[in-house]
Amino acid sequence: xxEISLGLIGFGTIGTGVVKVLQENATLIQQRLGAKLVLKRxxxxxxxxxxxxxxxKGVLTNDARSILKDDQIDIVIELMGGYEPARTFxxxxxxxxxxxxxxxxxxxxxxxxxxxxVAKKENVNIGFEASVGGTIPIIKTLKESLAANxxxxxxxxxxxxxxxxxxxxxxEGKSFAAVLKEAQSLGFAEADxxxxxxxxxxxxxxxxxxxxxxxxxxxxxDIYREGIGQISQQDIDHAxxxxxxxxxxxxxxxxxxxxxxxxxxxxxxxxxxxxxxxANFNAFHILGDASGPIFLYGQGAGMLPTASAVVGDLVDxxxxxxxxxxxxxxxxxxxxxxxxxxxxxxxxxxxxxxxFCFSAVDRPGVLSKISGILGGRNxxxxxxxxxxxxxxxxxxxxITTYKARERDVQDALxxxxxxxxVLGKTVVIxxxxxxx
Amino acid sequence: xxEISLGLIGFGTIGTGVVKVLQENATLIQQRLGAKLVLKRxxxxxxxxxxxxxxxKGVLTNDARSILKDDQIDIVIELMGGYEPARTFxxxxxxxxxxxxxxxxxxxxxxxxxxxxVAKKENVNIGFEASVGGTIPIIKTLKESLAANxxxxxxxxxxxxxxxxxxxxxxEGKSFAAVLKEAQSLGFAEADxxxxxxxxxxxxxxxxxxxxxxxxxxxxxDIYREGIGQISQQDIDHAxxxxxxxxxxxxxxxxxxxxxxxxxxxxxxxxxxxxxxxANFNAFHILGDASGPIFLYGQGAGMLPTASAVVGDLVDxxxxxxxxxxxxxxxxxxxxxxxxxxxxxxxxxxxxxxxFCFSAVDRPGVLSKISGILGGRNxxxxxxxxxxxxxxxxxxxxITTYKARERDVQDALxxxxxxxxVLGKTVVIxxxxxxx
Numbered sequence: 001x002x003e004i005s006l007g008l009i010g011f012g013t014i015g016t017g018v019v020k021v022l023q024e025n026a027t028l029i030q031q032r033l034g035a036k037l038v039l040k041r042x043x044x045x046x047x048x049x050x051x052x053x054x055x056x057k058g059v060l061t062n063d064a065r066s067i068l069k070d071d072q073i074d075i076v077i078e079l080m081g082g083y084e085p086a087r088t089f090x091x092x093x094x095x096x097x098x099x100x101x102x103x104x105x106x107x108x109x110x111x112x113x114x115x116x117x118v119a120k121k122e123n124v125n126i127g128f129e130a131s132v133g134g135t136i137p138i139i140k141t142l143k144e145s146l147a148a149n150x151x152x153x154x155x156x157x158x159x160x161x162x163x164x165x166x167x168x169x170x171x172e173g174k175s176f177a178a179v180l181k182e183a184q185s186l187g188f189a190e191a192d193x194x195x196x197x198x199x200x201x202x203x204x205x206x207x208x209x210x211x212x213x214x215x216x217x218x219x220x221x222d223i224y225r226e227g228i229g230q231i232s233q234q235d236i237d238h239a240x241x242x243x244x245x246x247x248x249x250x251x252x253x254x255x256x257x258x259x260x261x262x263x264x265x266x267x268x269x270x271x272x273x274x275x276x277x278x279a280n281f282n283a284f285h286i287l288g289d290a291s292g293p294i295f296l297y298g299q300g301a302g303m304l305p306t307a308s309a310v311v312g313d314l315v316d317x318x319x320x321x322x323x324x325x326x327x328x329x330x331x332x333x334x335x336x337x338x339x340x341x342x343x344x345x346x347x348x349x350x351x352x353x354x355x356f357c358f359s360a361v362d363r364p365g366v367l368s369k370i371s372g373i374l375g376g377r378n379x380x381x382x383x384x385x386x387x388x389x390x391x392x393x394x395x396x397x398x399i400t401t402y403k404a405r406e407r408d409v410q411d412a413l414x415x416x417x418x419x420x421x422v423l424g425k426t427v428v429i430x431x432x433x434x435x436x
Numbered sequence: 437x438x439e440i441s442l443g444l445i446g447f448g449t450i451g452t453g454v455v456k457v458l459q460e461n462a463t464l465i466q467q468r469l470g471a472k473l474v475l476k477r478x479x480x481x482x483x484x485x486x487x488x489x490x491x492x493k494g495v496l497t498n499d500a501r502s503i504l505k506d507d508q509i510d511i512v513i514e515l516m517g518g519y520e521p522a523r524t525f526x527x528x529x530x531x532x533x534x535x536x537x538x539x540x541x542x543x544x545x546x547x548x549x550x551x552x553x554v555a556k557k558e559n560v561n562i563g564f565e566a567s568v569g570g571t572i573p574i575i576k577t578l579k580e581s582l583a584a585n586x587x588x589x590x591x592x593x594x595x596x597x598x599x600x601x602x603x604x605x606x607x608e609g610k611s612f613a614a615v616l617k618e619a620q621s622l623g624f625a626e627a628d629x630x631x632x633x634x635x636x637x638x639x640x641x642x643x644x645x646x647x648x649x650x651x652x653x654x655x656x657x658d659i660y661r662e663g664i665g666q667i668s669q670q671d672i673d674h675a676x677x678x679x680x681x682x683x684x685x686x687x688x689x690x691x692x693x694x695x696x697x698x699x700x701x702x703x704x705x706x707x708x709x710x711x712x713x714x715a716n717f718n719a720f721h722i723l724g725d726a727s728g729p730i731f732l733y734g735q736g737a738g739m740l741p742t743a744s745a746v747v748g749d750l751v752d753x754x755x756x757x758x759x760x761x762x763x764x765x766x767x768x769x770x771x772x773x774x775x776x777x778x779x780x781x782x783x784x785x786x787x788x789x790x791x792f793c794f795s796a797v798d799r800p801g802v803l804s805k806i807s808g809i810l811g812g813r814n815x816x817x818x819x820x821x822x823x824x825x826x827x828x829x830x831x832x833x834x835i836t837t838y839k840a841r842e843r844d845v846q847d848a849l850x851x852x853x854x855x856x857x858v859l860g861k862t863v864v865i866x867x868x869x870x871x872x
Contacts, residue, residue, distance in 0.1 A: 021584050021726045031651055032583045034771035129581070135727040137573065137581035145565070145573035147468045148457050148747030215467060273712065273733065283731075290457045290744035291571040295719075295733035297709065308726035311584030325759040335470035 002035040004318040007067035007098075009089055010080030011044035011060070014103060014130070016051045017307030018077060023053065025311075033315050035322055041067050044080075068092045075317055077310060078102040087111050094122045099326070101313045103130035103306055109204035109220055112211070113339060116331045123326050127313025132205040133158055133282045135305035136298040137312075141286070142212040143333040149288030151213040153253040155432065158205040160280035160300045161189045161196035162228050162248040166265075167278045170236050170245060176229060188280065198227035199248060199263040206250040210261055213252060215334030216342040218261055224347040226264035235427060238357060238398050239267050241385060245275040246429065260345045267355055267431040273297075348407035353382070353431035356401075358416065359394035359424035366421050367397065373415050374401070377408040382436050394423040402436050438471040440754040443503035443534075445525055446516030447480035447496070450539060450566070452487045453743030454513060459489065461747075469751050471758055477503050480516075504528045511753055513746060514538040523547050530558045535762070537749045539566035539742055545640035545656055548647065549775060552767045559762050563749025568641040569594055569718045571741035572734040573748075577722070578648040579769040585724030587649040591868065592686040594641040596716035596736045597625045597632035598664050602682055602701075603714045606672050612665060624716065634663035635684060635699040642686040646697055649688060651770030652778040654697060660783040662700035671863060674793060674834050675703050677821060681711040682865065696781045703791055703867040709733075784843035789818070789867035792837075794852065795830035795860035802857050803833065809851050810837070813844040818872050830859040838872050 006022075008015055022029070022039055030036055042055070043064040067073060068089060076093040078100060080086050086107055093100050095118070102108070108115065108131055119126045129139045133156070142151070157163050161183060168179040180197070183189035195201050203223045210218045228248050239246050244267035253260040268275045273295045277283040282300025287293050299305035320328055330337070360366045371381055385398035401409075413426050442458075444451055458465070458475055466472055478491065479500040503509060504525060512529040514536060516522050522543055529536050531554070538544070544551065544567055555562045565575045569592070578587070593599050597619060604615040616633070619625035631637050639659045646654045664684050675682050680703035689696040704711045709731045713719040718736025723729050735741035756764055766773070796802045807817055821834035837845075849862050 017726075025584055025586060025726070028586060029584055031770050031772040032579075032766070034766065135724075135730060137577050137730075140576065140581055141573050143468075144752060145576055145748045146744065147751040148461055148465055148744050150461060150464060271712070273709075276707070276709065276712065288571075288744060290453075290461070290740040290747075292735045292738070292741050293733075294571060294573075295731070297729075297731035297733075299728045302728070304726040305728050308582065308584050308724060311726075312581045315583040316580060319764050323759075323761040323764055325761050328755050328759055328764070330468070330470065334467050336467040 001030065002322060003038045004035055004075065004321055005038050005040045005073045006075050006077060006314065007040060007070060007073040008042045008077045008079065009064045009067060010078060011042050011046070011051060012079065013303045014306045014310070015042070015044070015079040016053060017303035018079065018310050019051070019053045021304065021307045021311050029311070029315065033318055035318060037314055037318065040073055041070065043067050064089055068096060073098060074321055075099045075101060075314060077314070078104060079310070083107055083110070087115070090115055091118055094118045094124050097122055097124060099125045099127070099317045099321070101127035101310055101317065103128070103310060105131040105201070105204045105208060109207040112208070113217060119331055125317045125320065125326060126331050127317055128208070129313050130306045130309035132208050133284065134298060134300040134302065135308045136282055136284065136296045136300070138209065138284050138296060139212065141294070141296060142209065143329055146286070146288050146291060149290050151254060152287040152289055154209060154213060155274060155285040156206070156209070156250040157247055157274060157277050157283050158250055158300060159196050159199070159202045159248060160282060161193065162202070163277065164188050164280045165197065166228060166231070166246055166248065169231065169233065173233060175233060176231060197229055199225045202248060202250050202263045206252065206261060206263060210252055210259070210342060212333040214254065214259060214342050215332070215337055216340045218342045218344065222261070222344055224262040224264070228265050231265050234396065235357060235429060238355070238385065242267070242355070242383065242400060243270050244268060244431065245270055247274060247277070249274070249432070257343060258345050259342050260350055261342070262347065262350065265429055267429055269433055350406045351403045352406070353403055353433050353436045354401045354409055355429045355431050356399045356413070357427040358397040358399070358422055359426070360397045361421045361423060362390045362395045363421060369419060369421060370397065370399070370416055373412050374399070377412040379404040379408055379412055400431060400436070437466065438758060439474045440471055440511065440757055441474050441476045441509045442511050442513060442750065443476060443506060443509040444478045444513045444515065445500045445503060446514060447478050447482070447487065448515065449739050450742045450746070451478070451480070451515040452489060453739035454515065454746050455487070455489045457740065457743045457747050465747070465751065469754055471754060473750060473754065476509055477506065479503050500525055504532060509534060510757055511535045511537060511750060513750070514540060515746070519543055519546070523551070526551055527554055530554045530560050533558055533560060535561045535753045535757070537563035537746055537753065539564070539746060541567040541637070541640045541644060545643040548644070549653060555767055561753045561756065561762055562767050563753055564644070565749050566742045566745035568644050569720060570734060570736040570738065571744045572718055572720065572732045572736070574645065574720050574732060575648065577730070577732060578645065579765055582722070582724050582727060585726050587690060588723040588725055589689040590645060590649060591710060591721040592642070592645070593683055593710060593713050593719050594686055594736060595632050595638045595684060596718060597629065598638070598684040599713065600624050600716045601633065602664060602667070602684065605667065605669065606681060609669060611669060612667060633665055635661045638684060638686050638699045642688065642697060642699060646688055646695070646778060648769040650690065650695060650778050651773055652776045654778045654780065658697070658780055660698040660700070664701050667701050670832065671793060671865060674791070674821065678703070678791070678819065678836060679706050680704060680867065681706055683710060683713070685710070685868070693779060694781050695778050696786050698783065698786065701865055703865055705869055705871070786842045787839045788842070789839055789869050789872045790837045790845055791865045791867050792835045792849070793863040794833040794835070794858055795862070796833045797857050797859060798826045798831045799857060805855060805857060806833065806835070806852055809848050810835070813848040815840040815844055815848055836867060836872070
């Protein structure tokens with residue numbers, strides 16, 4: 001039986017998952033691959049934490065370079081995360097003609113160009129299925145299954161922490177702050193949650209996926225991004241009343257070669273498949289011009305689900321090694337990739353549906369004033385909810401709109417928020433509703 | 437630019453879709469493949485029906501053998517359907533060292549062994565993504581993405597006609613007969629609907645998928661099969677009241693190397709992802725031991741969605757041709773395939789949840805009598821609904837159960853249906869509910 005030798009750098013949660021899967025399903029993987037995957041060496045600075053797996057003596061080392069230099073190792077798996085030394089290790093591995101597999105979305109989103117260029121030059125593969133959507137085969141689907149399709153749109157829930165928080169807020173009526181605290185104590189959110197709740201992690205993943213869908217790169221800072229920190233229980237209640245749920249969505253949409261790329265809390269109809277993606281699950285709703293809608297769902301993180309994606313990549317790459325080839329599929333789905341940037345639609349020009357919640361005094365004529373300003377900017381109203389009655393202070397006036405242009409909306413809100421009948425800053429949440 | 441030459445046999449709906457996709461997305465496909473897909477010849481007996489696509493002169497022929505014998509053709513696409521001459525054409529194409537792509541599930545489910553053996557002998561690829569689930573990448577996901585996983589279970593909605601009928605019955609309160617008639621007039625159901633509503637088509641697809649999941653074959657006649665013809669509006673109403681929806685499911689489940697394979701109408705909880713797969717959509721819910729739950733959804737049929745899967749296969753195979761290799765992935769996911777049969781659990785031994793609707797006289801003691809017989813067979817009751825009151829005739833008594841053994845259920849029902857307090861044959865619908 002032929003053997004493929006692996007070296008693993010990073011023996012944390014996912015690394016341990018990879019070892020478990022390789023050990024527990026060794027026979028099954030052999031039957032499917034027609035060869036044996038042998039984990040020859042694992043490098044981590046921490047040699048003492050118990051990982052609950054049995055390793056042969058000499059496998060675990062604190063010297064990552066002993067893996068990078070080992071001529072017998074065919075594939076290096078990088079699961080340490082972070083930019084450095086992960087980047088350097090991957091570059092060295094490829095320079096030594098090793099294929100690599102990584103789950104490092106931050107690194108791929110920021111240094112992808114460099115890494116993929118080296119992979120091409122050295123004629124080695126980079127497997128990165130685990131970097132986006134955990135166990136969901138989103139990379140493979142975009143690179144292979146949908147190769148015949150123009151990707152019209154792609155909506156994704158790709159951050160488990162943000163989705164966990166929004167789900168809890170929706171189901172249990174708790175505030176963002178309270179749920180965040182709970183998530184932190186359960187280990188579902190970091191002490192500094194910025195990366196997850198501000199949509200930065202979501203942007204990394206959207207950047208990776210955009211390159212696959214459109215064959216051009218996108219700069220992270222060009223992706224419009226809003227986090228979930230401002231979402232209130234009142235918005236969630238209004239959403240429910242309107243038949244919506246609020247999700248942090250990554251949105252890509254192509255029209256005549258121009259691409260929208262944005263991340264923000266979004267109201268989606270309750271009967272949309274994405275509205276029922278709860279807790280820490282991830283999902284993608286892709287619209288291909290030939291395929292029509294495709295929906296993919298699964299665990300976006302976690303030890304074994306992520307390991308499943310990593311080992312899937314190992315099997316893919318090993319199949320090429322066994323046939324004596326490499327680079328069967330272009331690393332980022334296109335042979336024509338030039339480093340050119342995607343032609344992005346400026347956020348100001350985006351047209352979508354909106355939910356507004358105005359804090360207005362309860363006085364006749366308020367709605368007429370607000371709707372007058374909206375109408376003047378070509379913003380058509382789809383629905384109005386006027387909530388409660390109050391002699392003093394503000395009452396919420398909720399308005400949803402047909403498709404309007406972002407700049408018109410911002411201009412209208414600027415004007416409305418200056419009115420003396422409007423007492424606070426208006427809440428704006430974008431809506432994805434095909435029926436509007 | 438390198439070229440891959442294609443020959444298409446069968447210029448019906450799907451064949452036309454393939455031509456459209458190849459023409460309309462030619463540039464995009466070239467950019468992703470790094471080569472040109474050239475459709476050199478199309479064979480069909482019908483040369484006159486307008487297909488609304490422009491072909492160069494000489495492409496269309498009524499001589500399929502001119503494709504099979506053409507040395508320049510690399511890949512033959514078979515989209516004629518049926519057993520013969522499709523089988524003979526595929527065998528001849530492979531004997532002439534051509535790769536093949538087919539959407540012919542009936543042929544693969546019944547003659548798969550022969551076709552895959554020839555493919556192996558001739559060292560050519562068989563692409564069949566389009567044969568199950570239309571545009572959904574179920575074949576690729578099982579063969580590649582989930583290569584590291586033991587497949588614990590797989591639930592599928594794979595027949596659009598049956599799902600369309602059940603959806604209409606549920607949403608519009610119409611009878612099976614009425615909806616079937618409507619589906620026939622809309623062209624969503626055949627004049628003879630047996631194939632779809634009796635679960636035969638579903639069985640073909642389950643057989644194909646089972647071989648990929650478990651590396652062994654299954655005989656079609658060994659798959660337990662029940663159609664949807666007996667489902668009444670009363671059952672749908674009861675399901676709704678219990679929080680369920682009725683779907684025709686293909687079910688595979690593995691425990692300790694023994695596999696359940698069955699197709700029947702099934703009640704599933706309303707909040708299950710599969711419960712919201714409506715109209716003619718298809719979906720799969722797969723549980724891998726490492727991946728956890730994965731859900732894939734899309735159009736299971738139709739011109740362009742099916743063509744998307746066919747051209748995806750063409751790109752896959754072309755990538756191998758361009759690298760000078762073949763058979764990168766084992767055709768049916770396992771290198772160890774021997775023709776051995778899957779160790780199937782006899783239907784009698786299956787343990788699942790049940791819904792019963794008894795037609796009982798409205799008299800004290802009826803429930804006690806029925807539940808006594810169930811209890812005597814180790815069948816525990818989860819819920820009871822007693823509907824309406826009637827002096828004469830039968831009232832429905834609805835009972836759902838915890839997990840029970842099929843044989844015990846059949847024995848209990850045999851006994852219960854003989855009681856003089858039970859006036860008609862008891863309705864049995866199996867239930868998939870993790871909470872029971």
